[in-house]
Amino acid sequence: MNILSRFAAVRRGLLLGLVGLGLLAGMPAQAQTLEKVKKSGELRIGVAPGDPWYYRDPATGQWTGVGVLMGEQIAKNIGVKMVPVETTWANSVAGLQSGQFDVMFVLDATEERKRAIDFPAAPMLWYAQGVLAKDGLTVKNWSDLDKPTVRVGVALGTATDRDLTKRLPNAKIERFTNTDETVAAFNAGRVDAIGFYHSVLTIAYSKIKKGSVQIPQPVVAIATSAGVRKEQDPAFRDMLDEQFKKLYASGQTQALYAQYLKTKGLDPDKMPGVTKESLEK
Structure with a gap:
């Protein structure tokens, strides 16, 4: 590229820049x-x-x-x-x-x-990690569930699944495709308790009116x-x-x-x- 061509290219670039600035100046700022x-x-x-x-x-x-x-x-x-x-x-x-x-x-x-x-x-x-436990099962501490004879239902791959797998190494963890299937298993008596966030478990309880929603110690609270x-x-x-x-x-x-x-x-x-x-x- 010769000197004249370079000058022309620079000039075009400056003109385009000025046009762009003019357009931006004419546009109102996006309302917050x-x-x-x-x-x-x-x-x-x-x-x-x-x-x-x-x-x-x-x-x-x-x-x-x-x-x-x-x-x-x-x-x-x-x-x-x-x-x-x-x-x-x-x-x-x-x-x-x-x-x-x-x-x-x-x-x-x-x-x-x-x-x-x-x-x-x-x-x-x-909200907190909680359990919907069958009638007669009191869960004051997570250790109350950590027994080979206790069946705990969770939705596969959820944060609750990961948490309770570590927290309850001795319990029998039953995994289901989603929360609805987990609740259905509890309602049918196939598990003794189900784990999830307490607010969601409260709604599940409102539908089946079975068991009780409990927050075991130590509390796992999330903002x-x-x-x-x-x-x-x-x-x-x-x-x-x-x-x-x-x-x-x-x-x-x-x-x-x-x-x-x-x-x-x-x-x-x-x-x-x-x-x-x-x-x-």
């Missing part, structure tokens, strides 16, 4: 989530089947659940309305990144997810949060952080959970709660 929520008057929350967090009534098509109740409460607190946007758990991160919805409640802040989306610092609520899109301005994330703190400290988080359990015909006073303090009693 909190600004959009207030302007639209809507807080869009991602919802995906997963009782007790999200449940779609087959008769009415309406969504409810603890996540929905939390969304409604926070929307009310900031003066907007809550709008559910159906998604899947697998699509939750992509949905937040693309702006399909503003927030998804009850999303654990794993290290992998934190690389892609943001989370409030304060936990939304807590869950809410996923939001990463943004230069953290105002939306920080707003949720403050809301979580206030709702938790005031007892409203537990009250929302209790409210939902009542719709399942359960007495919330007889069921483990969703605060760390109540789980560790």
Whole structure:
């Protein structure tokens, strides 16, 4: 390439750069989530089947659940309305990144997810590794299950499967394809107890009304949060952080959970709660 050709190429590059800068300058900056929520008057929350967090009534098509109740409460607190946007758990991160919805409640802040989306610092609520044990089987400690004569059902490949395999080396671990099959095995008396997170076991109990949900010692408690899109301005994330703190400290988080359990015909006073303090009693 001769000198004139090089000069022409540089000139074209400079012109294209200036045009690009002009176009960028003419484009409005992408509105941040909190600004959009207030302007639209809507807080869009991602919802995906997963009782007790999200449940779609087959008769009415309406969504409810603890996540929905939390969304409604926070929307009310900031003066907007809550709008559910159906998604899947697998699509939750992509949905937040693309702006399909503003927030998804009850999303654990794993290290992998934190690389892609943001989370409030304060936990939304807590759940614990628990068991649904047959009538007459008291499980105060995990060691009460760690016997060759005790059959414990788990869903294959889950975190509970991995945890209880290590925690209960002497128990007979029975593995099933999914949670529904695990519950069915318990209901049929093929296992003495099933392990999973206590909130899910509570819903299972509401359907079969058999056994009791127990949190063995030492308690394995896990905090869950809410996923939001990463943004230069953290105002939306920080707003949720403050809301979580206030709702938790005031007892409203537990009250929302209790409210939902009542719709399942359960007495919330007889069921483990969703605060760390109540789980560790």
